[in-house]
Amino acid sequence: MSIGAVEAARNILTRLHDVMASRSHAQAKLNTVVEVIGECLDSEVCSIYLLREGMLELFATRGLAQEAVHVTRMAVGEGLVGTIAEDIESLNLAEATAHPDFSYRPETGEEKFHSFAGVPIVRRERAVGVLCVQHVEPRRYEDVEVEALQTVAMVLSELITNADLIDEVDVLSLNGTQTGPEQLRGLTLVKGLASGVAVYHQPRITIEHVVAEDTEAERQRVILAFDKMREQIERMASQAEFGVGGEHEEVLATYKMFAYDEGWTRRINEAIDSGLTAEAAIERVQQRTRMRMRQIDDPLLADRMHDLEDLSNRLLRMVSGQLGTAATMGLRNDAILIARNLGPAELLEYDRRRLKGVILEEGSLTSHVVIVARAMGVPVLGRVRGLRGKVRDGDLLLLDSDQATVTVRPAPGLIEAFEGRFARNRERQAVYAALRDVVPVSADGRRISVMINAGLRDDLANLSLTGADGIGLFRTEFQFLVSATLPARERQTRLYRDVLEAAGNKPVLFRTVDIGGDKTLPYLRQDDGDGEENPAMGWRALRVALERDGLLKAQARALLEAAADRTLNVMFPMVSEPWEFDAAKAVFDGQLAFLRSRKKRVPEAIRYGVMLEVPALAEQLDLIAPKIQFMSIGTNDLTQFLFAADRSNPKLAERYDWLSPAILRFLRRVVCTLEGQPIDITVCGEMGGRQLEALALMGVGIERLSITPASVGPIKELIGKLDVGAIRAAMTDWLASPPANLRQSLADWATERGIALD
Template sequence: MTSGAVEAARNILTRLHEVMASRSNAQAKLNNVVEVIGECLDSEVCSIYLLREGMLELFATRGLAQEAVHVTRMAVGEGLVGTIADNIETLNLAEATAHPDFSYRPETGEEKFHSFAGVPIVRRERAVGVLCVQHVDPRRYEEVEIEALQTVAMVLSELITNADLIDEVDTHSFDAASNGPEQLHGLTLVKGLASGTAVYHQPRVTIEHVVAEDTEAERQRVILAFEKMREQIDRMASQAEFGVGGEHEEVLETYRMFAYDEGWTRRINEAIDSGLTAEAAIERVQQRTRMRMRQIDDPLLADRMHDLEDLANRLLRIVSGQMGTAASMGLRSDAILIARNLGPAELLEYDRRRLKGVILEEGSLTSHVVIVARAMGVPVLGRVRSMRGIVREGDLLLLDADQATAMVRPAAGMIEAFEARFAKSRERQAAYAALRDVQPVSRDGERITVMINAGLREDITNLSLTGADGIGLFRTEFQFLVSATLPQRERQTRLYRDVLDAAGDKPVMFRTVDIGGDKTLPYLRHDDGEGEENPAMGWRALRVALERDGLLKAQARALLEAAAGRTLNVMFPMVAEPWEFDAAKAVFDNQLAYLKTQKKVLPEAIRYGVMLEVPALAEQLDLLAPKISFLSIGTNDLTQFLFAADRSNPKLAERYDWLSPAILRFLRRVLRNVEGHNVDVGVCGEMGGRRLEALALLGLGIRRLSITPASVGPIKEIIGKVDISQIREAMDGWLANPPENMRATLARWAADREILVD
């Protein structure tokens, strides 16, 4: 907030304080409010719309026709005013009629006014009205004026709520229908099953007073609250919860960085300078953060903003004295935690013995809380909307994060079915755990290599838990995604060395950084890559690394130094042409030559490989095969490229089958194109972790699978039951003359041999 904005807001708040202190009725106060704002901002029109009976009604105006007051009404989402309320966002337009949502209301007499600016009046995170100004001349309002309007909107929220002028925002009201069972749907963030009672993470902090009486006293309250909050964060970040050096520690370091951010502190103090109380100032800055979050498409930046909001909630609770969170009060029984969003530090406050699962209204796969939850082994379901209208505190919840659902207030039969499934899941896990030390050998004696995919230091423990043969895909980009800045080479070296140490004599295939596309980094920008219509096929993976060669050089040196005296397996993602592999390998060769001059201990051997995700590479494998030691087929990307179908589009997700003859024939051709070369071919991705699909891959000739740790037991079991010579013969026949339904045909083949594939 600029000094001009502070002065403008203070001037308006001073006059508004007099208006609110008067003995006038609520309507008269609103009439005075629009006059004050119009005069202070030198605006010809100032209007207040309030939410009544579900409609936005013009309650007071200076400049528009007085006959329109209490007559002009519009729905949320209708017109410019309705758009502001619907999106809870600010509009600032030089020409109002040019906006696609403009709706002309002749009774207001607004046709002569061109410029328009409006801000939402927010109560408990919901827009309950709109404050707007208009001007004859076409112009955008200055930032000073917009910030002053936003501050005034907070004061209006208190005034109109106390005067009972708006629909009451009751976030805990339930209709009769909500007493029975209800199913919630969302996005799987961390897989798992859990049951427990619903516990809301955070009771709402009610701000009683908005306008400050003593600015200096409010500033001191904020300073003390900041000190207390930073002590809490420092204490949490220093706890060795999951061992030393994990990615979750980097997350908490980033979180702590926000707690000490001077810009955030300054904005809160400026809001206090404008005349707000400490609580209102924090809420004022928090509202701006929420508005910015709605405009951010970048998921990584949005996650950073979520962290900042988490801290703002913590600060607000401290300064208001309303410290009671579910964590501080303690969990009394097995609980499913419910929150709009959750910061990593807040999750760490909970008793891990009682916390069984988490459901978030927001959340994303790359959010910091998900990284910490995965390390804690807590299932998480995200993107579940409108929970507060469905779930009551204490309701029984059955969380099935595997299926991305949760059942609220389940009937007795549902509970029995869930418990049976839970018990069966535990039985299966116990059976699969018993296969940990059993080698995956087929009935006819073929040894299959079963490896796991990983991306965190903590994932390495799954090697011993599953008995996997190694790590067939270590996603190095995860370290980049959870870091606030580009990870330094020394930090990368430490991670790779720790992974190799933990893996022992089992191989680890490091995939060089695959960023870009939908995995954007706030600290790594590219002008041509912004706003890509199809990011999966855009500036990502090796394309980024070859252009930003400093990034690949640092990673190459880190991998070479970490693998000193050992075998280094490195593969390059998204290779479309052999020359791209040559260019990437040249970066490693140059770093290797440099390390030799420095008398560094070098890797005992280096095996280079590529990810086959781009179909074009399959046509040139005869040129590439002599140069590589292994080839890993990335079935997730490969499938969407072959079918020209975005795998993230729910309408297409189930349309194209991995067991389509097109996919299977393509994979068989890849295998034939490397025959005669000493190239180890494997499959990385979800396809290899599904029992029926794995059966098909074995029939094609795939002998190495890299899958999720949870899939290792089921895949080991099916390998031990299949005669590979039989499935190979059957697959040859089916691909020569494809059946109408390959999936059903393969399932019948398996059932006839008592091979469980479901």
């Protein structure tokens, strides 16, 4: 914005400030506004069109026929005014009639005017009207004048919104935003049904005040926000998860370039000089960026402009003080959370009583946020594109993750049908609940152990509710994820003791802390992880614990003290080679010796195990087997490592099937290798909680499953109907000569025997 534009805009805003503060009714204010703008820009015509009942209506004018006010109306996309509203872009024409979209309205008396300039009046990224000026003589308006109009349009947005001159439904219907019922499809990440109002994880910033009272104070607010944002960017750049080299470094380099760009800061300060508040100035520059983005064909350059958009949002949050997510502000109603993606710690911040479901624009089946959501019993739908353009804050949503759909703004009939499904689902759950005290024994007399996965104190109630055989995987990292600082040893001890007491005589298998990958801890710097481009296969799990032995020592002592006079089952995650197990066990041995030297009570027995997630360990089973009492197979990580498929990559979310012969052959080989040895083999991934996949697992010899609590009933029901010997015989044949579709062959086998699968 040039000096002339600043002065012109300031002059107009100074006069408009008095207009807005007056007690006149809205129409009188608009009539005064067009006079002020016309005088300040020495323009013969100034007109304001507003969106009403789906049409752009002439609301006020200086220079056109007054009889046309509230009479002249045009559709979005019709004429020059309609084109500006549709494209949300300015027009500056020396000869209006030469434009292909020109539309003549005789009742306005505009035939004598040649030049035309118009800008959109924007609210929440959507056009709600148009401000335009005209002259008799053909000439292009100076950039100074157009920029002044764009600044004034922001003030008009506030005025017409406060005066209720526009219809919210009309605003949302513009530019393709739906207002009626709509069904969106995605990828089922956690099954279930839920209804609630839409709540965005990152709420939209609403600018309350546009005109500044104190320009210098606004400038200081922006300076402080820039300082804070630059500190944040520098901190991001120093974190290991962003790596060195490759795409992450390029993204951060672009962020830093924009964050320190003098042109960007100058434009914001110029907008403040013209009389705007800090928030309005950032939004004013952001609008200009959006208009430029629509004109960019180069995808690389467009991506860079998106980076600037993201930084603008970050700066806007900082200057407005609205830094929190929807979790920090609290959920007031039953809610369906909407986000591009979420980390597990972010999800755990939400009130579990109010959070009914989650919809992600990205997301993959085995990401840790999905594991947490499954533990919380919250249905999740992922890979739903374009949510922001189709769902508003507060819209009623019916989430059917079973069918991978969400219905937005449902009609009454749809709501009634959904409630019917809800009722039937509860009936089905009641059937499963009736199996609580039923021992899972197959039709041919084989005892299958069905346990649950847990990680939160609230999960413990599920032991008695489901009648599970124990906790086959207690994820100790959940306590670390929900803490602002590293949990003290005493806190860890209390949690582990509570878990053991709640379990009673049932076993609990504690997995030592598994952090890293998509489970980063802000309070644990990862200096030694610099250079990682795929954190899932990098500095995480046992690798972190052995590197930071103080972390593992504190946890080892907490577990040993909590399990005093009991049996402690402890396993180490992501073991790749036997020496890693030896090193981890040595930490426990050292803490055990320390407690004994202090005459402290210790466990009566300690059983050690490993997580089989890294395929390399399967090639050394003969070396690890004499050292362990149990092995848990983590099918989530194992799948991504077997297929070299990053489980956090949405493009690969459905690409590799758990019922692939490669996975099933791998699992059967592990079972056969350890056959006859006193080692309990458990599958504790999501794979075991699905009936068809569980059928396949029992077919390769797995007799212990640790699954989400919601899956216990369905799996018990399956076991009671199953002839394990028969499915093992069938699986032997299929894996020797795999059919074209093993999943379908399994389903057909079950159907032929009257086994109904979900």
